[in-house]
Amino acid sequence: MKPVIVVHGGSGACPDELCRASVDGVKAAARAGYAVLEKGASALDAVEAAVRSLEDNPAFDAGHGSVMNAAGDVELDAIIMDGSTLASGAVTSVRNIANPVTLARAVMEKTDHGILTDRGASLFAEKLGIPTVPTEALVTEMERKEWERQKCYSNQVKEEFNTQWSNDTVGAVALDRHGNLACATSTGGIRHKMVGRVGGAPIIGSGAYADNQSGAVSCTGHGESLLKVTLARLILFHVEQGRGITEAVEKSLQHMGERVRGGGGAIAVGPSGQWAANFTTVRMPWACVDGVALHYGIEPKEKNQEAP
Ligand code: GLY
Numbered sequence: 001m002k003p004v005i006v007v008h009g010g011s012g013a014c015p016d017e018l019c020r021a022s023v024d025g026v027k028a029a030a031r032a033g034y035a036v037l038e039k040g041a042s043a044l045d046a047v048e049a050a051v052r053s054l055e056d057n058p059a060f061d062a063g064h065g066s067v068m069n070a071a072g073d074v075e076l077d078a079i080i081m082d083g084s085t086l087a088s089g090a091v092t093s094v095r096n097i098a099n100p101v102t103l104a105r106a107v108m109e110k111t112d113h114g115i116l117t118d119r120g121a122s123l124f125a126e127k128l129g130i131p132t133v134p135t136e137a138l139v140t141e142m143e144r145k146e147w148e149r150q151k152c153y154s155n156q157v158k159e160e161f162n163t164q165w166s167n168d169t170v171g172a173v174a175l176d177r178h179g180n181l182a183c184a185t186s187t188g189g190i191r192h193k194m195v196g197r198v199g200g201a202p203i204i205g206s207g208a209y210a211d212n213q214s215g216a217v218s219c220t221g222h223g224e225s226l227l228k229v230t231l232a233r234l235i236l237f238h239v240e241q242g243r244g245i246t247e248a249v250e251k252s253l254q255h256m257g258e259r260v261r262g263g264g265g266a267i268a269v270g271p272s273g274q275w276a277a278n279f280t281t282v283r284m285p286w287a288c289v290d291g292v293a294l295h296y297g298i299e300p301k302e303k304n305q306e307a308p
Contacts, residue, residue, distance in 0.1 A: 001175070001177045001178065002291045003037035003038065003046075003175055003176050004175045004269050004291070005030055005037060005050060005269075005288065006173050006267040006268070006269055006275050006277055006287070007050050007051075007054065007170070007171065007172040007267065007286065007288075008170065008218065008265060008266075008267045008284055008285065009022050009029075009054060009059070009167055009170050009284070010060060010168025011168050011169075011220045011279040011280070011281040011284040012167065012263070012281050012282070012284070013282050014167050014282075014283040014284075014285060014298065019283070019285075019298055021059040022059050022298060023285050023287075023298050026285045026286055026296060027296055028053055028057075029053040029057075029170075029172065030050065030288060031289060031308070032050055032052075033046040033047065033049050033050030033289075034289035034308065037174060037176055040176075040177060041176070042178070042180060043082075043174040043175060043176040043181055043182035043216070044080065044182040047172040047184040048080060048101055048105055050172035050174070050184075051080075051101040051171065051184045051185075052099050052101060052102065055170065058140045060170045061168050061170070061187060061188045062100075062170040062186040062187050063076070063099055063100065063138065063186065064098065064137065064138055064140075065140055065143070065167070065188070066187075067143055067188045067189060067190065068139060068188075069189070069191075069195055070153065070195060072147065073095065073135060073195070074095060074135050074138045074139060074188055075092075075093040075095055075118075075189065075193075075197075076093075076095070076186070076187070076189075077090070077091065077094075077100070077199065077201050077202035078091055078094075078100035078101045078103070078184070079186075079207055080101055080104045080108060080182070080183070080184040080208075081184070081204065081208055081210040081216075082210065083181030083210030083211050083216050084180045084181070086210075087108050088204050088208075089105055089107030089109065089114060090107060090115040090116075090202040090204065091103050091104050091107060091115070091116050091117070091121040092116075092117045092118070092121070093121075094116075094121040094122060095122065095135070096133055096138075097121075097122075097125055097133070098133045098138070100186055101184050101186045103121060103128075103130060104202070107124070110128075115202070118196070143191075146191065147192070152192055153191070153193060167285075168221065169185060169207070169219075170185070170186050170187070170220075171184060171185040171186070171207075171208065171219070171220060172184050172218060172267075173215075173217060173218050173267050173269045174216065174269065179212065179271065180212060181210045181211070182216055183208045183209065183210040183218045184208065185201050185218045185219065185220075187199070187202070187207075189201075199222075199223015199226065199227070200219065200223040200225070200226025200231065201220070203226075205230045205232055206231055206232060206233075207219050207223075207226055207231075207232060208232050209235075214236045214270070214271070217231075217232040217235050217266055218232070218268075219235075219264060219266045220264055220265045220266070220279075221263055221265060222263055222264060225256050225262020225263075225264065228259075228260045229259060231256060232266070234252040234256075235248045235266060238252060244274065245268050245275060245276045246276040246278070249267075249276045249278045250276075250278055252266070253266060253279065256280075257280050263280050264279065264280060265280070265281060265284040265286075266279075267288075275288055275290065277297070279300070282299075285297075285298045289308045293306065294306050294307065294308045
């Protein structure tokens with residue numbers, strides 16, 4: 001089986017000054033994930049490595065680079081899912097953690113639960129010896145300025161989601177050489193969100209889903225809209241109905257736009273390595289290594305290619 005990895009750096013209105021860093025960031029993350037797959041490691045290891053790379057990159061709204069909530073704090077959400085067992089782990093509203101995707105994986109592998117939130121997630125991180133990082137280390141100077149400028153939350157349905165100054169949620173999906181699929185999604189959420197607000201990104205079926213029988217999906221976009229249409233499962237529902245991965249992603253994003261005015265994007269990979277990356281917002285940095293080449297883009301319909 002030829003391994004494949006696809007990553008995204010969030011839909012929305014990536015500002016011109018962040019485009020270069022965002023494209024470089026998704027390319028680096030896809031290469032990091034693919035290096036793991038090439039060694040024969042699992043799809044789960046690959047999506048964790050790719051998302052950690054995106055969380056460590058201040059160009060993206062996840063880990064370092066996250067947006068701030070209404071209180072000027074950073075509350076992070078992440079999920080990871082193993083398509084071979086349907087096991088998943090998630091953390092929501094967790095603070096002072098640089099790589100929430102790794103904590104989400106520990107929830108999946110080391111607890112009997114699927115989601116840990118807020119204080120419980122922090123206590124669990126402490127028990128595992130995961131070091132804390134100060135909030136200031138997770139926030140960029142650009143984010144501070146934008147938080148001050150925006151002043152309050154706006155309900156970012158489609159039109160506004162397309163104009164907000166920000167990158168969004170990050171994610172990865174992978175197929176390993178043993179035929180196993182996995183996905184992971186991580187986010188700082190939406191600027192000026194209420195304290196304790198959780199969007200669709202870390203919720204199984206909305207922000208991510210992986211099943212070896214149909215595909216692995218990671219979503220980005222207006223979190224409340226992802227929740228309303230359970231976007232990740234909707235995409236796989238269309239695949240289960242016989243549609244190709246590309247059509248399933250397009251149809252589901254179109255439905256979210258029409259039914260609830262939600263803007264967003266998604267990446268997906270199927271059991272035979274077919275993959276897709278699409279979005280209904282103005283930009284979404286994405287990259288894919290499929291063994292033949294590294295494919296990448298950020299504008300609608302843009303698809304560049306270079307050596308993997
Ligand atoms: N777009 C990130 C969120 O809604 O949480």
